[in-house]
Amino acid sequence: SAVISQKPSRDICQRGTSLTIQCQVDSQVTMMFWYRQQPGQSLTLIATANQGSEATYESGFVIDKFPISRPNLTFSTLTVSNLSPEDSSIYLCSVVRNIQYFGAGTRLSVL
Amino acid sequence: GESVGLHLPTLSVQEGDNSIINCAYSNSASDYFIWYKQESGKGPQFIIDIRSNMDKRQGQRVTVLLNKTVKHLSLQIAATQPGDSAVYFCAESSLEAAGNKLTFGGGTRVLVKP
Known part of the structure; x- marks a missing residue:
């Protein structure tokens, strides 16, 4: 198995x-x-x-909007930039260790 | 990639009955399929997987059936319990795909009535 910690678990952010x-x-x-x-x-x-x-990146997602860092084999960050209400979602990271495991997710609300 | 779809968005089942959740996939190149359970406020949790060289696989209270002829996948839950209430997703991938990238279906919400 894999233990995945995501932070923050939720946040409310202002547009932009x-x-x-x-x-x-x-x-x-x-x-x-x-x-x-x-x-x-x-x-x-x-x-x-x-x-x-x-x-x-997958089709429809670009680096300017979703810059990602992966400095080592145990850590990654995802930035959601220039927030708009349409970005209100749950963002999840996952890792593959035989099967794919998911973190609990970050619940983002944009006002 | 091609999408994986589900027939039923919501399934209500009496506690103790069996549940069947269906999923259709369209990518004939997919050879690996997974079912995930997502409870409210949590990330998806692996339930069971199956490779295309099999048509049935059993776990604890769960069975996955794969019909490659009609590109159909199902998850059967035996003796459904209140703790089985969640959203269930099927996902598909190709074992040759880099890192086993998953394409998820739309999800089915299972509501267990006491």
């Missing part, structure tokens, strides 16, 4: 600001992912966080 979400894993993993879950919806992959190189 940014929020950085942290994801910490209990031991080293190669693959880390960031997902978005809009209210009442399923999960959509934002990007793959690559250690030592730029993240790989």
Whole structure:
């Protein structure tokens, strides 16, 4: 299994600001992912966080809006920039250790 | 990637009865399928997975069935309990895909009536 800690668990932000979400894993993993879950919806992959190189973004997601860092094999951050109410979602990180495990998520509300 | 869809958005089931949650997938290249359970305020929790070389796999109180001919996946929960109330997602992937990227279905909410 994998123990994943996400911070913050929730936040309320003003339009135009940014929020950085942290994801910490209990031991080293190669693959880390960031997902978005809009209210009442399923999960959509934002990007793959690559250690030592730029993240790989899925269609519809860009680095300027969702910059990602992966400084080592146990930690990653996702920043949601220039927030608008449409960014109100749950953001989840996941890691692969035989199967894919998810953190509890960060619940973001943008006013 | 191609999407994975579900037939029923909400399923109400009497406690003690069996539940069946269905999922249709469209990507014929998918060869790995997973069911997740998401309780309110939590992240998705792995339930069971199945590879395309199998058509049935059983876990504790759960069974996943895979019909590759019609691209259909189902999750059966035996003797449904109040703790089974949650949203259930199917997800699909290709084992050849880098890092096992998952494509999730729309989700089914299961409500267990006492």
